Amino acid sequence: MKYVKSSYSRYLKKLKCSNPNGSSVRAPYGSVNELITHKQFKLVLPMVLKDNISGKGSNLKPDYPCIESMNVMINCLKINDYNEAPCGTEIKEFTECFQKYSSDVKLADEQAKKGIYNINENQSKFPIKFMQKMLKEYKTPRKVDDGPDLPH
Amino acid sequence: MNTIRNIRKVLPILSFSRNSIARSANIPKPNLYLSPIQSSLYSTDQEIKVEIKQNRSVPHVYRCSVNDPIKHNVNNLSKFYRLDQAELNVIDPFQECLNREQYAEFKAFDETCLMIRQPGVEIINYLKNLDLSLPAYRFVLYGTQNGTGKRSTLLHILHYCHKDNWLLFHVPNCSAVLRKAKENQPSSYKEGRLDTPIDAALFLKRFSIQNMKLLKELDLKTTKKYDWSKRESSPEGTPILELIDYANSRIKYSSDICGAIVREIKLQSESNRYKVFVAIEQINSYFGPTRLKRPDKSEINVDDITIVRNFKKLLKNDWKNAAVVGTICSRGVIIPAPNRRTKFYDVTIPIANRRRAEHTLEYEGPLTPAHLLKKEGFYHLEPFVPIEIPAYSDLEILNHYEYYKDRNWLQNEDALTDSGKEELKFLSGKNPREFMRICRAI
Amino acid sequence: MLNSGLLSLERKFLSNFFRVYSQNTAQRPIIDKSELDSIKSDDLRHYQVVEAPDGYESNAMSYDPRMHKFIKILMKNGNSYLARNLVDKALYNIKLKQVERYNKTEDESKRKEIETNPMRIFLNAMDNTKPILKVIGLIKSGISYQVPVPMSEKEREFKATRFILTSSREKDKSVRFYDKLADELIEAFNNQGKSIKKKVDMHKLAEANRAYAHFRWAKK
Numbered sequence: 001m002k003y004v005k006s007s008y009s010r011y012l013k014k015l016k017c018s019n020p021n022g023s024s025v026r027a028p029y030g031s032v033n034e035l036i037t038h039k040q041f042k043l044v045l046p047m048v049l050k051d052n053i054s055g056k057g058s059n060l061k062p063d064y065p066c067i068e069s070m071n072v073m074i075n076c077l078k079i080n081d082y083n084e085a086p087c088g089t090e091i092k093e094f095t096e097c098f099q100k101y102s103s104d105v106k107l108a109d110e111q112a113k114k115g116i117y118n119i120n121e122n123q124s125k126f127p128i129k130f131m132q133k134m135l136k137e138y139k140t141p142r143k144v145d146d147g148p149d150l151p152h
Numbered sequence: 153m154n155t156i157r158n159i160r161k162v163l164p165i166l167s168f169s170r171n172s173i174a175r176s177a178n179i180p181k182p183n184l185y186l187s188p189i190q191s192s193l194y195s196t197d198q199e200i201k202v203e204i205k206q207n208r209s210v211p212h213v214y215r216c217s218v219n220d221p222i223k224h225n226v227n228n229l230s231k232f233y234r235l236d237q238a239e240l241n242v243i244d245p246f247q248e249c250l251n252r253e254q255y256a257e258f259k260a261f262d263e264t265c266l267m268i269r270q271p272g273v274e275i276i277n278y279l280k281n282l283d284l285s286l287p288a289y290r291f292v293l294y295g296t297q298n299g300t301g302k303r304s305t306l307l308h309i310l311h312y313c314h315k316d317n318w319l320l321f322h323v324p325n326c327s328a329v330l331r332k333a334k335e336n337q338p339s340s341y342k343e344g345r346l347d348t349p350i351d352a353a354l355f356l357k358r359f360s361i362q363n364m365k366l367l368k369e370l371d372l373k374t375t376k377k378y379d380w381s382k383r384e385s386s387p388e389g390t391p392i393l394e395l396i397d398y399a400n401s402r403i404k405y406s407s408d409i410c411g412a413i414v415r416e417i418k419l420q421s422e423s424n425r426y427k428v429f430v431a432i433e434q435i436n437s438y439f440g441p442t443r444l445k446r447p448d449k450s451e452i453n454v455d456d457i458t459i460v461r462n463f464k465k466l467l468k469n470d471w472k473n474a475a476v477v478g479t480i481c482s483r484g485v486i487i488p489a490p491n492r493r494t495k496f497y498d499v500t501i502p503i504a505n506r507r508r509a510e511h512t513l514e515y516e517g518p519l520t521p522a523h524l525l526k527k528e529g530f531y532h533l534e535p536f537v538p539i540e541i542p543a544y545s546d547l548e549i550l551n552h553y554e555y556y557k558d559r560n561w562l563q564n565e566d567a568l569t570d571s572g573k574e575e576l577k578f579l580s581g582k583n584p585r586e587f588m589r590i591c592r593a594i
Numbered sequence: 595m596l597n598s599g600l601l602s603l604e605r606k607f608l609s610n611f612f613r614v615y616s617q618n619t620a621q622r623p624i625i626d627k628s629e630l631d632s633i634k635s636d637d638l639r640h641y642q643v644v645e646a647p648d649g650y651e652s653n654a655m656s657y658d659p660r661m662h663k664f665i666k667i668l669m670k671n672g673n674s675y676l677a678r679n680l681v682d683k684a685l686y687n688i689k690l691k692q693v694e695r696y697n698k699t700e701d702e703s704k705r706k707e708i709e710t711n712p713m714r715i716f717l718n719a720m721d722n723t724k725p726i727l728k729v730i731g732l733i734k735s736g737i738s739y740q741v742p743v744p745m746s747e748k749e750r751e752f753k754a755t756r757f758i759l760t761s762s763r764e765k766d767k768s769v770r771f772y773d774k775l776a777d778e779l780i781e782a783f784n785n786q787g788k789s790i791k792k793k794v795d796m797h798k799l800a801e802a803n804r805a806y807a808h809f810r811w812a813k814k
Contacts (some may be wrong), residue, residue, distance in 0.1 A: 064808050073726070074801050082794045084722075085785075091726060098744040143786065260690045262697040560696055561687065563711040566655040575655065592689070593682040593712070594656060 048140045052132055066097040164478045207217075214551040216268060224268055224276060230548040232265040232555050236475070237313065239263055243314050248324040248352070249307045253588065261559045267548065271541050272305040276312050278537075284427055287469040290536035292435075292521050293479045300541045300583025301580055302479045306431055309477060311458065318429040320362045323355065323463060326486035327437035330454065333444055340381050341408050345443060345456050352407035352459055353399060359413070360396045367393055370426060375419060378412050380405040382498035392416065411462040421473040428474040432465050437484030438464055439529035467533060478533075480524045482515040544582040552584070553577075556591060564594045623647045623655075659715065660751070667755045680772050685712040687776035719782035723754040724791045727800040732809055741809045742800035754789075761788035772783070 025146035073094045084091060108118070117130045126134075209335050216231040218224060224233075247255050258264045275291060282289060293302045303324075313320060329351050339345035360367070379385040384402070385386045386395065392413060399406040421428060438460055446452055455461050468474060517523050521538050522530060544552065553573055566572045580587035620643045624630050625715070633639065650662060669677040692710040699705050709715055728749075729740045745753070762771065762778040781787030 003706075048753065067807055070727075070742075070744070070807060077797060078801055082797055083785075094744070095726065099747070102746065144813055256690055260694040260697065466691065560693055560710055561689075564655050564713065572655060592686040 051135050051139050065101040069094040069097050156567055214554040221317050228268050230551055231271055232267055232459055235264040243310055250303055255574040256370045265306055265312055266304055269305055271539050272308040275309055284473045287472055288474040288476055290476045290533055292536050292538045293541055299582050299583050300543050303540050313429040319426050321430040323432045326432055327434040330437055330496040336444055339458055345458055347458050349403045349406050353403050356396050356399050356406055374416055383539050407458040410459055414465055415461045418471045421471055430476040433479045434481045434484030435478035436480045436524040441486050485515045544584055549577055549582050567594050619643055620645050625651050627653050664755050683772035684775040688712040688715055715783045716779055719752050719779045722785055723757050723782050723789045723793055724750045725753050725796045729799050739806045739809055740803045741806045742803055757789040757792045
């Protein structure tokens, strides 16, 4: 991913460059307090949260699809010495279950592209794409009231 | 509107029978532009259609009840007749008469059936009415396309001759000797000639099996002392069956023994005790080049191969009590490969070294006697009766289809419908071999 | 800059060149003849854009999409003519064997039990060799587990063709491939043979590791 410097880091850099002695921050001539006193912190951009989240760690609980029917089927196969003829119904149940699950996932993905999400009212945690969409829709306000003047 | 009313009035009057009046109610309303006469035709048309349907419900006859080829007439044309397995084992003991796939089909169908076709019946009729005191008659079978059934008609004729007590002289696949003989060695009889002992021994074996019964009856004996080498010889008056046994023990001399038998049969045919039927396939290969070469790798002429030299004598008409049937085929034609750069045939390369390139070369010329036999062969055989074997007619391909259906060979459900039948007919182009090839995987 | 712009233009043009129809509007053509005949005159599909069929798709009686896929998997070095021929010969061999058996039995009731359609034998053999579960390797906290998972229909079909082809390629040099393939298909049709055994082995492995089945769905 391309690394884009945030406005805040750019601001910090400005601070360093505006050192009257011309030396870098790595070798300050005085203490930190001195630096701040020399150049006071100035709010350039409004201090607000971002409108997106990184989707690295999803807290959604995994669901275990078709594991029950799989166990039933494997038991049946084991009893009948891996002959498929007697356990036709179990196999059919399992395959149909998996087909339904995979088709559901596919459908959800397709609908997500269009912007449709099926979400319950009682749900407390949401899929990431849905979160992203919501954050974009309801942005945090950029306009900040003019606070008290900061001393120079 | 008036015209329509008039038509409806006229309709029942014009129709002749009661049934048609009753049916006229079911007829869809006639067009405005139909004249009264036309609409009357419309009703009669339906009657004809019904009749045809009734005829179709009767089982279609594709089998012939007469299994004896002597009794086959024009009435039995394009129907299948059954060959006895014991007889077939005598006629072609090594299964060389037909394609390998055809024998596999016989095995799967649990019977051997051949179609009675027009050229086969024609030649059988000629053979019945021959004047045998005249010089040998020659027939040449050819087809304008390959795979129309030259060999199967030949088998039909051979079956007839076997039943009618002819002496069979059958050489199937004679071009194979010239293309890839199993073994060859210089002749001990004359210098410069080439022997093909294994192929000759195979011929003698076939000859003895085909004619065992007749040869025992006739008890032919040699009229001359034959010297095979300086030490070995067979004296005058040895029976021909004994000669064949001798060839079995001394395979080295078998191709010379072939020559001796040809000479004896030709000489003794003047006694009117027997009649000879000569059937040689791909005779055009006897007048072309060979792939064989001498031990010193020099080129060889076809006439210097002992077997070919002897069998060619049978094709001449200097003897009587005989009939010759030969087939001509593009398979007997050896074609040199073209030069890679120039794409022309390189004449400078000796024939023995020329090879047919892969997937590239087939004989593409016309398959008529004049083109395949060329000048030399044509004059060698003249006068002869050329008989063309055509592709299937509509009735013949329908019978073949019905026969396959009966033997449970067509498995695809689409193939059993009428449209499937049409599709098979169209794809095969009514060529018998192509029809069989398409039906294999269906 | 100009150059790169041209390139991108070209790319756009080419992508349109290979696929003329827009993805949303065009329909796939109907190949099956009976399905075509069933369409009525007032059907809306008559007035919509339809793609041309691919080169291999046809109405002929010998065409079957599952068989076509099998042939393409068998193919080597793009020689599909040879692959088609081999499968045709195998079908021919199957038919010879079964029809011979059919014609030699005289009881009508016994005759009906014999399956003589080579296409049906092939499709049933494929159905019999389709595995239900497979095993995949998964590393979790430094330990590798073998986790049984279900497969999609497409993958099951592919595994079945693999089993049949590999088991018919294990042969002597003197034996022809199409002969062995025919034998293998008939055996698989009767639930016997090498390819069926391979499938059962796969199921046994899945059974042994079924305790880890829920790992597949867990967070990494």
